Amino acid sequence: MHDRRTAIAGLGALAAALALPLDKAGAKTSLRKPPRLRPGDTVGLIEPAGFTDDAFDLALVKETISAMGLVPKAAPHLTARYGYLAGKDKERAADVNAMYADDAVRAVFAVRGGWGCARILPYLDFDRIRAHPKLLIGFSDITALHMAFAAKAGFTTIHGPNAASSWGKLSWDSFRSIAFDGATPVYSNPQASDDRLVQRMWRTRTFRPGRATGRLLGGNLTVLTALMGTPYLPDFNGAILFIEDTDEAEYRIDRMLTQLSLGGVLGKLAGVVFGQCTDCRNNGPSYSGFTLSEVLQQHLEPLGIPAFQGALIGHVANQFSIPVGAQAEIDAAEGTIRILEAAVS
Template sequence: MIQPKALRRGDAVGVIAPASSPDQRKLTRGIQFLQSLGLKVYLGRTVTEKQGYLAGSDQVRLGDLHEMFLNPYIRAVFCARGGYGTARIAEGIDYDLIKCHPKIFWGYSDITYLHMAIQKFTGLVTFHGPMIVSDFNSAARFSFLQLFQPLGLAYNDRISPLQVIAEGKRAGSLTGGNLTVLTDTIGTPFEIETIGKILVIEDVNEPVYRIDAMLQQLKSSGKFNGIQGVVIGDFTMDKDQEAYSKELDYFFRCFFQSAPFPVLSGFKFGHGRRNYGLAFGVNACIDTAGKLLTAEPGIQL
């Protein structure tokens, strides 16, 4: 994998909206957060564009992405928000351009599609973490520190209560993201690759039967063959969260309890209030005996 260069105070970073349009008030707060880290922020056209549920036309959003990677002064590309739309531009991306100009690429939710595509066709480590219109808190600030110095991940039971669903200890590179989007990649050139990997999954406002259907789709597609482990992040629902969580926990245990690979749940990755950043493509290890997920740094000095 290709590790992008670390950020330094004073570096220029770009903000784009490759999917849906961001809320401008939240965008302003996010820009202020980046500036508080000592970064100079440059905005792409898409952060103020709107075309229905998209942040401008496919051509505009694709152009924004290319321009940020091509610009020699931009050291990182942050996505303003998710929503929908990245699948529409994946086939038009110049992956050789990205490979020749590797830099930090950060986002989650619908951005999962771009994580899969960029990793598959460039080998660049990408980052799954809170976006610019997200509410920034201690978890978000801590997550961004990994972009300034090569900090490895060590996520254990002290950060959040973790539950062992299937026991074991395995190593593999991290991949995954939003479960709905991962399922959408099946049958496309950007289909998720899981052999030898540790799969991270999360989602929002999906009923349990839909999560069941999507995991069954991954299973029937052979995506759990040769996998090294599953890490279950946040699955949130706007209402009745407590009842939803109980039903979902029961489902995960039924689905994964006889898995021949380790499965841990309870991680704060995804659409929850805390969203710790992850480097996708780096070597990692899942160990259920210690309730621990470790991973190598995603950047190089």
């Protein structure tokens, strides 16, 4: 692998012909583009999964949104709590529906992840959501919403930091490029600052070299596999799957990738980007099983498609904003993701 010297390069890269998703009858449908964000826009804050119990933390979230030049609007049930959830299922779903019906709201930020997005999917008004394309921004458990929107709403969303994330420079630059500028950047991991003869931090590992073009679909591996067998997963035929996870032992990653394989998802793909897997290691003193890279090698190499590991996607302080549903080209040998079409209109 080569050292990565630029975090975001090549704004205004080549546009590509849009590979359109299929409807239930097999006909091609248009991927719709939500409006881009502009300074002064009002954006909604929702908690579709876990709750935030500290008022100061929510105040910081609102300050973060304001620092972006945007105006935060809290959902009616933002401070609700029901067990480990931010309100009952229908309440959290009602907040999502309300934000997409509100003409004053231009985009919707998830404050945090946790667990619970899948529970609200049956209560979402996808006719209403489809009629009002707006960027949805978030990651981790928000994967359930990204996948459901890709399957049923037909417009791009952004797998990127939650509103309560740290929003370092790389995260902010990446998000602004996609959501405000409508740019088509090339993502590659930055040069690490560790004082070593050979870079070790933020390296990528290639399982199969080559380039692949396809629709970006994915998110958190655990959440994605939990949607298998439901109507809330889009068609992965010809897609580039990007996945990440946290706090999962190697055998559980193995189990989930096996499920994607047995379910026919992996066999449909054009390429794979496995991002960050934070703390995905069995630290038991007697553990002598497969490493994470060995598990990935076993599943990805036999696919015969471009695949690499290590992109800054996932539970890390800085992460790329990935436009879910948009066309992209990956170069597995270089460890790059080239966005080929604007995510916004």
